[in-house]
């Protein structure tokens with residue numbers, strides 16, 4: 404008997420992580436931070452065609468895209484389904500992770516590491532550039548070290 408609630412939670416978390424992944428994939432290759440812009444303040448997402456800054460209700464993963472039928476609310480030009488595909492794919496990965504690891508610290512850490520792993524692969528295969536992956540690699544290494552420390556702690560208690 405499969406429990407559906409954890410799977411659903413994993414799917415939704417995966418989609419949120421997928422949204423984070425698309426932000427990394429979109430921004431890091433342009434040399435921008437994936438969290439903050441240079442003139443401090445959080446980087447706002449904007450339409451790739453008209454440059455209109457998007458409101459929070461334009462950025463709800465998957466749902467916004469479907470409700471606008473894949474078009475920008477402001478210029479009506481199509482927005483690629485690639486990002487939605489990444490989000491859905493990550494949602495499925497999230498559900499699989501939670502199915503295997505359960506709602507545990509390991510499940511949480513795996514979900515948290517997911518955007519970094521997927522975006523590193525994505526950026527590498529799309530741009531074949533290695534130098535820009537350094538900061539992502541360091542972040543991933545940090546997560547792995549934390550996981551190892553946590554495992555050691557759990558095993559010794």
Ligand SMILES: [Zn+2]
Nearest residue numbers: 450453475478
């Ligand atoms: Zn637009």
